[in-house]
Amino acid sequence: MDLKTSLDPENNYLSSWTMNGNLCDGSYEGVACNEKGLVANISLQGKGLSGKISPSIGALKHLTGLYLHYNSLYGEIPKEVANLTQLTDLYLNVNHLSGEIPPEIGVMENLQVLQLCYNQLTGSIPTQFGGLKKLNVLALQSNGLTGAIPASLGDLGMLMRLDLSSNHLFGSIPIRLADAPSLQVLDVHNNTLSGNVPLALKRLDAFVYEHNSGLCGVGFSSLKACGASTRPEPYGAGVDTRDIPETANVKLPCNGTRSQSYSKSRQATSIKIGIILATFVLSAIGILTFALYRRRKQRLGNAFNISESRLSTDQGKVVYRKNGSPLVSLEYSKGWDPMADSRSFNGDSQDMFQNFRFNLEEVESATQYFSELNLLGKSNFSATYKGVLRDGSVVSVKSINKTSCKSDEAEFLKGLNILTSLRSDNIVKLRGFCCSRGRGECFLIYDFVSNGNLSRYLDVKEGNEEVLEWSTRVSIAKGIAKGIAFLHAHKANKPALVHQNISAEKVLIDQRFNPLISDCGLYKLLTNDIVFSELKASAAKGYLAPEYTTTGRFTEKSDVYAFGVLLFQILTGKKKVTNSMHLAAESLSFEEFIDPNLHGRFFEYEATKLAKLALLCSHESSFERPSAEAIVQELNNCSNAI
Known part of the structure; x- marks a missing residue:
């Protein structure tokens, strides 16, 4: 009951949590147990809770999912949360939590998703996070975090998405982080970062770095080239160097007089020791470099394999x-x-x-x-x-x-x-x-539905019979839009409905290549944790509208965003929609984003309309996206004009 009193001190929302109740009989709001009768899940997102997270949470040793996001919880994150060693999902985002992030979280070896964004957290990012080897998503944006980006984050072989935006981070972007094998999205905008941006970050699906005036580098359109005298500024004046993570590869300055005196007194000894150890050190470096190379290759291969299986x-x-x-x-x-x-x-x-x-x-x-x-x-x-x-x-x-x-x-x-x-x-x-x-x-x-799903027709090789003709692609786009418009419409015998999880896998293709949307309304039958699990997969593939992070709600415009992603996939013939595709669509560089398997067999007028529609539907702002009904009308006008 200590956890209840702490989370809901006024007893406004957790009145079902009683002293004499059975935790596993379904009477406790948001609590679920495993087959052994032990609490395995707490789902209290968006319940209006206005208390604190009690250290007693650490006693729930078998917890695999903790969902406390979209509430008004305040106070610090208790270090006892690290006792939840079986936890895979920790959602504390969109609250009023403050204080520093407990470094003990770094020992939670099964953690896959860590959402702490949109709080009031301060201090530095714990270097211990480098121990979260199964972590897929780390979201720390919109807090008050300071210090440098720990280079240890580059050791996370399964990390796919990292958002550190809108904080007060300084220093350079670690090269080790740029080399993280599974990283797909990195967002560091709105910080005070400086120094040379690693060229390896160009490979990412999305790298957002705006509003960091000190960053420079080649290969990034909006960055100035680094001058000869340009060096990363790891910390600013007046910053306590104790807040800088040791793995950020930061060299600290020392007092000039003291350093000079100290250097002279040690110079002779250093030369002698250097001569004696030179041969040994050079040999050790050679052996160690080779071993690290072998180890890194193995880790890269394993991480890619694991990530691919999880995404599929x-x-x-x-x-x-x-x-x-x-x-x-x-x-x-x-x-x-x-x-x-x-x-x-x-x-x-x-x-x-x-x-x-x-x-x-x-x-x-x-x-x-x-x-x-x-x-x-x-x-x-x-x-x-x-x-x-x-x-x-x-x-x-x-x-x-x-x-x-x-x-x-x-x-x-x-x-x-x-x-x-x-x-x-x-x-x-x-x-x-x-x-x-x-x-x-x-x-x-x-x-x-006999012809599989739309994903089957993406990433196909040239000459494959499953390459879709242009007219078929346009027809499929129209059919998907009509299906979404039907769901969103309120009729006498059906309510207005949001799909919530539209993707290429959810679009089935019949014998006449007519698209049919599957799993419509299915979330109405499923438990919250199953729905969240599906959303994680949807987010990993890029279909989840960005506003869900801040609102936790789905609207018709959420489905429209997913349709925009689908439209890009149909036009490009690719499963993965990259930032370069968006740029090519904006400039109408057809050869850079229209599926090359079409060999130019498409109508430029239609391609122009569809490209503009894809950009509009996948706009960051939901207010800029059209309704599904307007999309259907636009697609009809598109064909009528041919």
């Missing part, structure tokens, strides 16, 4: 997430069978269940009892199988474990009701559903 299917986690789910080891109030005949529904819901309900025997028969031969794919919360119904129609069956489903029956059924209302030519059609108490699973039965 997140295979490092079990298929059905057993840790950190608000539904682990929980049952529905009357036994887990939310669609049992004994449930009471109103007339509309009853009709819905009669029209869409499948029984388990039908599902098992269709998939040949979930044969591995019929397995289409797995995610961190579901498995999808191909099946054939008794009428001969081919379907796709998505199996979702009960640990990933919402625990509130009313909310779960409401979500199912929304899914049944989604009927559009560009939305994958839901045929029905089935929940099995015995298997502890729910099954969603969709029409099978």
Whole structure:
């Protein structure tokens, strides 16, 4: 109860946390347990909490996810948080936390995401962060951090995104950081950095460095060239050198008189020792250099392999997430069978269940009892199988474990009701559903879409039959826009809906190369931690709108941003959208961003319209992005003008 009192001193939001309650029976707001009955997840984001984080948090040794972002928590981050050695996700961003970042966090060997941005943290970035070997994302922007950037961050072989912007950091950008093997995005703008920018940073998908007047270097358009006398300024006048991380490779000045006297008294001895040790040192350097080279090559290879596997299917986690789910080891109030005949529904819901309900025997028969031969794919919360119904129609069956489903029956059924209302030519059609108490699973039965997803048609080699023609690309872009516009529209039989997770993998292609958006409204059925897990994957691939970091909310413009990314992928034929592609689109340099596999077979008028639309949809400001309906209109006008 100490944790509750600390987080919510007025007892306004955590009244469900009682002395006599059972932590794992679903009654505790935002608390979930693992299969052993131990607290594995605390999800209290956006709850309006206005207290502090108690040191007692360190007693929850089996915690894998701690989500306290978008609250009004204040005070310091307790060092005891480092006792959570199984923690993978630590979200404390967008609060009023102050004080220094505990260096003890550097021992949390399983940490993958560390979000501390948009607080009032001070002091330097702990050099101990170099020990977070599994870290993928480090977000420290918009605080009051000082000191230099620790070179030890370059030792993080799995680090993909690093945001240090809008702080008071000084000194140069460490070369070791530039060589971090998996780094894709580095944002250091709005600091007081100086010195030569490592050329290796040009390889990144995004390197943002504006508003650091002391930076210089070649190969970066907005940077001045470094003069002969230009040297990195590791710290400014009046700064306490004790705040500078030792791994920042900073040479400290010394008092001139004292240094000169000291140097003279030691000069003779130094020369003698230097002569004796010279041969030994040179030999040692040669051996050590070779060993470090071999070790670095091995680490680079391993890091790339690990990062690639995590970005593709997140295979490092079990298929059905057993840790950190608000539904682990929980049952529905009357036994887990939310669609049992004994449930009471109103007339509309009853009709819905009669029209869409499948029984388990039908599902098992269709998939040949979930044969591995019929397995289409797995995610961190579901498995999808191909099946054939008794009428001969081919379907796709998505199996979702009960640990990933919402625990509130009313909310779960409401979500199912929304899914049944989604009927559009560009939305994958839901045929029905089935929940099995015995298997502890729910099954969603969709029409099978035969030509895979849009990702299949990206990064294809020249001459491959899966290279899409220009007219097909334009048609696919139109279809995706129409599907999004349908979701966003409010109709008599369906609410306005935001997809939240549009990506190339979510766009399926049928036999006529008509695009259909999948997983629409699926988040209405899933627990918060599963949704967050999906968002992490979406963010890693660049589909997540930037304003989500500060607001924690999705709007229609979030989907529009993802559409802008998709439009770039369709135009370029590439999965990865880089800053150079944006620049080429802005200047309409078609040869630099239109898929070379087209060999110039495209209409420049259409390409111009689509490029401008892609830039507008992926604009940093949500206010600048058009609505989905306006996008559809613009695409229609585009073709009509040909």
